[in-house]
Amino acid sequence: MSVVLDISHVSKCYAAYRSNLQRFANWFGASIAPESEFWANRDISFQVKQGEALALIGQNGAGKSTLLKIITGTVRPTSGSVTVAGRISAILELGLGFNSEFTGRQNIYQAGGLMGFSQAELTELMPAIEDFAEIGEFFDQPTRVYSSGMQARLAFALATAKRPDVLIVDEVLSVGDSYFQHKSFDRIRQFKQEGTSIILVTHSLGDVRALCDRVILLDKGTVMKDGAPDEVVDYYNAMIAERENAKMTVEQKRNQNGWLNTRSGSFEVVIDSIMLLDAKTLDPVNTARVGQQLLLKLVAHSNQDIPRLVLGYMLRDRAGHVMWGTNTWHTKQVIENVTAGEKIEYDLPFTCTLGPGSYAFSPTLVSSDTHLENNYEWQDNALVFDVVNVDGTFFIGSSWLDAKFMISRQG
Amino acid sequence: MLKSVWHYRHFILASIRGDLRGRFARSRLGAFWFILHPLAQALIFSIVLAEVMHARMPNIDSRAAYPIYLLSGMAAWGLFSEIMNRSIGIFIEQGSAMKKISFPKLCLPLIIWGSALINHVLLLAAIAVIFLFFGHYPGLAWLYLIPGMLLISVMAFGIGVFLGVLNVFVRDVAQFMTVFMQLWFWFTPIVYVKSVVPEKFRPLIELNPMTPLVNLYQDALLLNQAPSWPSLWPAVVIGGVAVVLSFVVFRRASPELVDAL
Numbered sequence: 001m002s003v004v005l006d007i008s009h010v011s012k013c014y015a016a017y018r019s020n021l022q023r024f025a026n027w028f029g030a031s032i033a034p035e036s037e038f039w040a041n042r043d044i045s046f047q048v049k050q051g052e053a054l055a056l057i058g059q060n061g062a063g064k065s066t067l068l069k070i071i072t073g074t075v076r077p078t079s080g081s082v083t084v085a086g087r088i089s090a091i092l093e094l095g096l097g098f099n100s101e102f103t104g105r106q107n108i109y110q111a112g113g114l115m116g117f118s119q120a121e122l123t124e125l126m127p128a129i130e131d132f133a134e135i136g137e138f139f140d141q142p143t144r145v146y147s148s149g150m151q152a153r154l155a156f157a158l159a160t161a162k163r164p165d166v167l168i169v170d171e172v173l174s175v176g177d178s179y180f181q182h183k184s185f186d187r188i189r190q191f192k193q194e195g196t197s198i199i200l201v202t203h204s205l206g207d208v209r210a211l212c213d214r215v216i217l218l219d220k221g222t223v224m225k226d227g228a229p230d231e232v233v234d235y236y237n238a239m240i241a242e243r244e245n246a247k248m249t250v251e252q253k254r255n256q257n258g259w260l261n262t263r264s265g266s267f268e269v270v271i272d273s274i275m276l277l278d279a280k281t282l283d284p285v286n287t288a289r290v291g292q293q294l295l296l297k298l299v300a301h302s303n304q305d306i307p308r309l310v311l312g313y314m315l316r317d318r319a320g321h322v323m324w325g326t327n328t329w330h331t332k333q334v335i336e337n338v339t340a341g342e343k344i345e346y347d348l349p350f351t352c353t354l355g356p357g358s359y360a361f362s363p364t365l366v367s368s369d370t371h372l373e374n375n376y377e378w379q380d381n382a383l384v385f386d387v388v389n390v391d392g393t394f395f396i397g398s399s400w401l402d403a404k405f406m407i408s409r410q411g
Numbered sequence: 412m413l414k415s416v417w418h419y420r421h422f423i424l425a426s427i428r429g430d431l432r433g434r435f436a437r438s439r440l441g442a443f444w445f446i447l448h449p450l451a452q453a454l455i456f457s458i459v460l461a462e463v464m465h466a467r468m469p470n471i472d473s474r475a476a477y478p479i480y481l482l483s484g485m486a487a488w489g490l491f492s493e494i495m496n497r498s499i500g501i502f503i504e505q506g507s508a509m510k511k512i513s514f515p516k517l518c519l520p521l522i523i524w525g526s527a528l529i530n531h532v533l534l535l536a537a538i539a540v541i542f543l544f545f546g547h548y549p550g551l552a553w554l555y556l557i558p559g560m561l562l563i564s565v566m567a568f569g570i571g572v573f574l575g576v577l578n579v580f581v582r583d584v585a586q587f588m589t590v591f592m593q594l595w596f597w598f599t600p601i602v603y604v605k606s607v608v609p610e611k612f613r614p615l616i617e618l619n620p621m622t623p624l625v626n627l628y629q630d631a632l633l634l635n636q637a638p639s640w641p642s643l644w645p646a647v648v649i650g651g652v653a654v655v656l657s658f659v660v661f662r663r664a665s666p667e668l669v670d671a672l
Contacts, residue, residue: 014670020580020581023580023667024577024580027660027663027664028663069510069669072513073513074509074510074511074512074513074669075669075670076665076666076669078666088513090511090512090513092510092511096508096511096512097505097507097508097509097510097511097512102429106429109425109429110426110429111508111512113419113421113422113425113426114422114508114512114514115512115514116418116419116422116514118421118422119421119422119425
């Protein structure tokens with residue numbers, strides 16, 4: 001597939017000068033060094049292919065929005081270049097620079113004109129925009145009376161009125177209600193199938209997994225990781241935990257079946273083994289049957305004295321959707337005063353009520369209900385197993401309900 | 412830069428229409444205000460100053476001379492100050508659009524230019540009607556207003572865009588200019604005639620590039636006379652320099668422009 005967007009060594013520096021006279025002098029050939037510089041982006045390079053959906057993730061201030069603005073063209077890079085083959089449409093922040101005195105319709109003409117559409121084109125697109133925004137009579141009222149969700153609807157409807165070659169979406173969808181979010185994602189997905197490349201900034205890691213083929217993690221203005229969604233998202237989660245706890249390491253490896261194992265933590269307590277056994281025979285299980293009684297056994301030992309220990313589990317399917325998760329804090333089974341060298345064994349008997357497919361358990365050893373306080377050890381996808389439906393009736397979906405049809409016929 | 416502006420020409424035209432409409436949204440008299448404003452101002456001045464100035468009007472002996480003189484000067488000044496004041500503030504005013512949509516920013520002052528020119532022509536039409544009430548019939552000399560408009564708007568556009576770019580970085584520029592424009596107004600013979608100015612201030616008035624341009628309007632509208640072409644040279648030079656300077660500054664500043672908004 002062809003490359004639509006080529007970002008090459010892009011850097012953006014916000015310079016502050018002691019006085020603006022120095023800045024003005026620089027426009028006319030002087031080279032006065034600024035008093036302080038802030039590099040929002042530093043040497044970022046990547047390419048986006050046609051039809052590829054890319055998510056930019058990272059903490060606040062990582063440079064995501066600046067990068068989007070540079071790609072859109074509203075902010076110019078200090079160095080480097082952005083080459084686009086085709087038309088870009090972007091929804092940055094709220095609204096599209098709407099004039100609050102104008103009606104929705106007038107604003108569509110105004111903002112649409114700024115986007116390079118002719119008035120005739122906009123008149124032609126107008127019914128579709130009005131239809132998609134679904135804001136009813138507000139469409140002909142001034143935008144100052146709009147709620148933020150309505151502004152987002154109008155902006156999204158306009159920005160996606162005509163399929164662009166690159167669509168850039170910056171978090172704006174988070175203000176819409178779930179109905180509109182759903183509708184917007186459907187349109188984004190449809191565009192993607194028709195060959196539009198998508199660049200999305202989001203903090204919802206669920207969206208990332210659901211929509212994107214590729215994720216770039218930005219940190220302090222540079223590309224920290226660029227790869228498949230599960231790999232980067234798990235790394236990002238581990239990195240957030242790391243921020244809270246400086247003495248932490250992150251290791252990642254991918255097993256033969258494609259599951260990515262991410263291990264991170266400060267390792268005061270470490271996981272020795274995690275096994276899935278048949279509850280009756282205690283034989284190890286790689287492939288479980290629907291309805292089988294299973295036992296998940298985890299053995300850990302502590303290297304240091306720690307005040308509190310909580311074990312959490314998360315069960316996810318292949319696409320990263322969480323099937324189930326809880327921890328011993330929620331079940332009120334927190335262990336207190338663990339001494340160095342102690343061995344702790346956790347047994348979790350359960351019935352396999354999952355549908356056929358591949359699943360993974362991610363265990364985490366922490367000191368409270370979140371992993372942010374003390375993350376001793378966290379392994380994404382530590383134990384992978386398959387579920388097959390051999391003796392039951394056929395069903396689809398990822399959970400097995402012990403349900404039976406009761407049919408009665410009368411007459 | 413100019414090529415991309417050309418690509419946006421339809422947008423510029425549509426925006427000029429929208430601008431005229433938008434400026435008077437939510438007001439009852441709507442579009443009448445842009446004519447009523449300068450007329451009311453001229454009326455105030457002529458009520459206050461008519462008796463004082465009447466005697467001093469040169470070459471003409473009519474009660475209507477002073478109001479006509481005043482309206483001509485005010486029309487010229489109005490065009491100048493509208494383009495100037497709005498260009499200074501335009502980049503800040505449209506900051507939110509500039510941050511969200513990528514488009515040639517030069518469109519913005521061009522829209523102002525176009526909208527101000529249309530306003531101005533409408534105002535001149537209204538003035539022509541008022542002149543008829545005074546029994547003063549417009550002559551062919553009105554055609555001299557065309558180069559006048561051009562020179563005034565070029566100068567205002569050049570200075571306005573130049574200061575508008577600076578204003579994004581140093582917001583004091585706009586504040587300073589509101590004061591300065593008042594001073595400039597009073598140093599231009601609009602309300603008074605040149606002959607009443609004390610000798611020591613004369614050079615200042617002569618150096619003022621707006622003086623010959625306002626004169627052009629007054630000569631054409633009141634006296635049906637052609638302007639003295641050589642007197643326009645300073646305005647041509649200043650206008651040309653201002654436009655070139657504003658383009659250079661705009662080009663140099665535009666990478667940083669959005670950053671400072």
